[in-house]
Amino acid sequence: xxxxxxxxxxxxxxxxxxxxxxxxxxxxxxxxxxxxxxxxxxxxxxxxxxxxxxxxxxxxxxxxxxxxxxxxxxxxxxxxxxxxxxxxxxxxxxxxxxxxxxxxxxxxxxxxxxxxxxxxxxxxxxxxxxxxxxxxxxxxxxxxxxxxxxxxxxxxxxxxxxxxxxxxxxxxxxxxxxxxxxxxxxxxxxxxxxxxxxxxxxxxxxxxxxxxxxxxxxxxxxxxxxxxxxxxxxxxxxxxxxxxxxxxxx
Amino acid sequence: xxxxxxxxxxxxxxxxxxxxxxxxxxxxxxxxxxxxxxxxxxxxxxxxxxxxxxxxxxxxxxxxxxxxxxxxxxxxxxxxxxxxxxxxxxxxxxxxxxxxxxxxxxxxxxxxxxxxxxxxxxxxxxxxxxxxxxxxxxxxxxxxxxxxxxxxxxxxxxxxxxxxxxxxxxxxxxxxxxxxxxxxxxxxxxxxxxxxxxxxxxxxxxxxxxxxxxxxxxxxxxxxxxxxxxxxxxxxxxxxxxxxxxxxxx
Numbered sequence: 001x002x003x004x005x006x007x008x009x010x011x012x013x014x015x016x017x018x019x020x021x022x023x024x025x026x027x028x029x030x031x032x033x034x035x036x037x038x039x040x041x042x043x044x045x046x047x048x049x050x051x052x053x054x055x056x057x058x059x060x061x062x063x064x065x066x067x068x069x070x071x072x073x074x075x076x077x078x079x080x081x082x083x084x085x086x087x088x089x090x091x092x093x094x095x096x097x098x099x100x101x102x103x104x105x106x107x108x109x110x111x112x113x114x115x116x117x118x119x120x121x122x123x124x125x126x127x128x129x130x131x132x133x134x135x136x137x138x139x140x141x142x143x144x145x146x147x148x149x150x151x152x153x154x155x156x157x158x159x160x161x162x163x164x165x166x167x168x169x170x171x172x173x174x175x176x177x178x179x180x181x182x183x184x185x186x187x188x189x190x191x192x193x194x195x196x197x198x199x200x201x202x203x204x205x206x207x208x209x210x211x212x213x214x215x216x217x218x219x220x221x222x223x224x225x226x227x228x229x230x231x232x233x234x235x236x237x238x239x240x241x242x243x244x245x246x247x248x249x250x
Numbered sequence: 251x252x253x254x255x256x257x258x259x260x261x262x263x264x265x266x267x268x269x270x271x272x273x274x275x276x277x278x279x280x281x282x283x284x285x286x287x288x289x290x291x292x293x294x295x296x297x298x299x300x301x302x303x304x305x306x307x308x309x310x311x312x313x314x315x316x317x318x319x320x321x322x323x324x325x326x327x328x329x330x331x332x333x334x335x336x337x338x339x340x341x342x343x344x345x346x347x348x349x350x351x352x353x354x355x356x357x358x359x360x361x362x363x364x365x366x367x368x369x370x371x372x373x374x375x376x377x378x379x380x381x382x383x384x385x386x387x388x389x390x391x392x393x394x395x396x397x398x399x400x401x402x403x404x405x406x407x408x409x410x411x412x413x414x415x416x417x418x419x420x421x422x423x424x425x426x427x428x429x430x431x432x433x434x435x436x437x438x439x440x441x442x443x444x445x446x447x448x449x450x451x452x453x454x455x456x457x458x459x460x461x462x463x464x465x466x467x468x469x470x471x472x473x474x475x476x477x478x479x480x481x482x483x484x485x486x487x488x489x490x491x492x493x494x495x496x497x498x499x500x
Contacts, residue, residue, distance in 0.1 A: 066418035067358050067425070070365040070411055080354050083361035091357055104330050107341055108317050111333035114364075115320040121371060129379050129392065131399035142379065142392050149381035161320055168316035175317070 014040040014092070015076035017057045022240035023192075023233075025085045025120065026073040031184040032089055034227040036096035042232070044072075085120075086113040089181045098181040105175055112165075112174060112182045116189060119158045123196065124241050126150045126248055136245070147248035151200045155193065159208045162186060166210040172217065179221070186211065187218035192242030197249045264290040264342070265326035267307045272490035273442075273483075275335045275370065276323040281434040282339055284477040286346035292482070294322075335370075336363040339431045348431040355425055362415075362424060362432045366439060369408045373446065374491050376400045376498055386488075386495070397498035401450040405443065409458045412436060416460040422467065429471070436461065437468035442492030447499045 014033065018026030026042075033040045043060075046052025060076065061069060069083025075091070076082075082091050090110045093099030099109045129146035130139040162174075171177030174186065190211055194201050205212070218224055227233055236242055264283065268276030276292075283290045293310075296302020310326065311319060319333025325341070326332075332341050340360045343349030349359045379396035380389040412424075421427030424436065440461060444451050455462070468474055477483055486492055 066420075067362055067415040068418075069361060070368075070408075080357065082357055084364040087357060087361050087364055090360075107330065107332055107337060110340075111319060111337050112317055114334040114337055114367075117364075118320075118371070121368070125375065125379075129375075130395045131403065133399065133403050139395075142395070145380045145389075145392070149383065153381065153383050158320075165317040168318075170316075 012039065012077070012095075014038060016040055016042050016073060017044055017060060017076065018042070018073040019057075020045040020054065021234065021237075023188075023236065023242070024073075024240050027188055027234075028085050028116075028181075028185050029073055029075065029088050029092070030232070031188060031224065031227070032092055032096065032098055032181045034232070035179075035184055035221060035223050036092075036098055037223055038092070038096045086110065086117050089113050089185070093181050098179070098184070100175060100178065100180070109175055109180050109182050112162075113185060115158070115161070116182075116185045119154075119189060120241055122150060122154055122158075123192065126196075127243050127245060136243075140247075143245075143248060147245075148250060151197060151248075151250065155197065155200055155204060156207065159189075159193075159204060159211060162189075163208045163211045166214060173214070179218070183214055183218055184224070187215050187224070190215040191219075192236065195236040196242040196244055198244075199249045262289065262327070262345075264288060266290055266292050266323060267294055267310060267326065268292070268323040269307075270295045270304065271484065271487075273438075273486065273492070274323075274490050277438055277484075278335050278366075278431075278435045279323055279325065279338050279342070280482070281438060281474065281477070282342055282346065282348050282431045284482070285429075285434055285471060285473050286342075286348055287473055288342070288346045336360065336367050339363050339435070343431050348429070348434070350425060350428065350430070359425055359430055359432050362412075363435060365408070365411070366432070366435045369404075369439060370491055372400060372404055372408075373442065376446075377493050377495060386493075390497075393495075393498060397495075398500060401447060401498075401500065405447065405450055405454060406457065409439075409443075409454060409461060412439075413458045413461045416464060423464070429468070433464060433468055434474070437465050437474070440465040441469075442486065445486040446492040446494055448494075449499045 016026060016029055018024060043052050044054055044057040048055060057072060064081045069081060073085055073088065074081055074083045075088045082088050093106065094101055099106050126147040127136050127143050128139065129142045136143065166174055169176060173179050174182045219228065266276060266279055268274060293302050294304055294307040298305060307322060314331045319331060323335055323338065324331055324333045325338045332338050343359065344351055349356055376397040377386050377393050378389065379392045386393065416424060419426060423429050424432045469478065
């Protein structure tokens, strides 16, 4: 059920490699592949008996030609192994019709994707401000301080920026009249922040109306709506990027 | 002296916009432009009387067509305004001969640049683990904890990765026999970590020999050597990304 019903000999079937069990950074890629109805396999979510699992992910990463990806997610497209979320989206965008073909537009889309990636890293740091290798429980005190600053300064700054640029757009999407992977990623940002920081998002509601409207418009896209209702959409949980720790949402 | 001696009517004179007074993220762009001897102006470092200064930077950012960049550095190339360091390098790379033209190589180079960007953000967080809007002095206690984890886990992980991929390369540069902007950025990473974490770097010396050799090879490139000896190279200082706070380098 994590595999689309496409023949396996299809040459351009993409292979996505990401940790199973969380949306995480892989979700930005999933949303693009799903919206475009692109043929793909979410490899690590397949059982090992079908050539999947974390073992497979690690094996592919280890045997990748140099330079190998630093970490999941990575995408296998033919023999090319593409690392880094925003890089994957920049690679896929023109191939699956989710970014204009003109270079200038692609460059602007990518700048937005990298700003989204910066925000995602900051969201992660709200629950892991000291070390990735320690449990949340062991850095809870610092997490409260970091989250307080994130809610006070960073949510308004990032979402204010995205909202303003949306308002300035010549169409109802970030790059104009056509949807792009940037809009899908912004849907995920709003969805994730709604989950992790519901109170902060409510407080910012009036300032992010354009962004909220974009979120809703993306959620209504047929392929996205079908995806969100399917078991392929992993629910938010406390192992991913967006975690609901009420003590961090003051 | 921050302006190269090129006629101002030259159509492809790049304009770099970044905070004056620090190397910061702008330095990765400067190194590429300098190595390629590309015509550019470091706008915010010009005096206001010559159309420069921070005021100019802010004015250009504010009046940029949508989507405008989120933050400096950004590069103006004709009418296009390119935000995000790694995006700027990906844009410049093929134009100034600092990345192979083949798409697969460009994609792999960019994945490395984004991994470098992730490392840079983590370096910054060693002195600002709680908030960008607070002084280092007000988050020193948390900075010590974050830096301890960074030195113990992240320096070995990131530099170990870059060193391993260099060893696996088919040439003496990251992407093979030709230098690319990735190599210049890795020079800056090693140079910056030497400044900020000299003890940690010494302790890791045996594990990063290929990376050290690359650093030295880049430093010896004629245009880079000339740049490093010039007043255009801002010295490291405690306002940038790489800061020498001995208490963080245990």
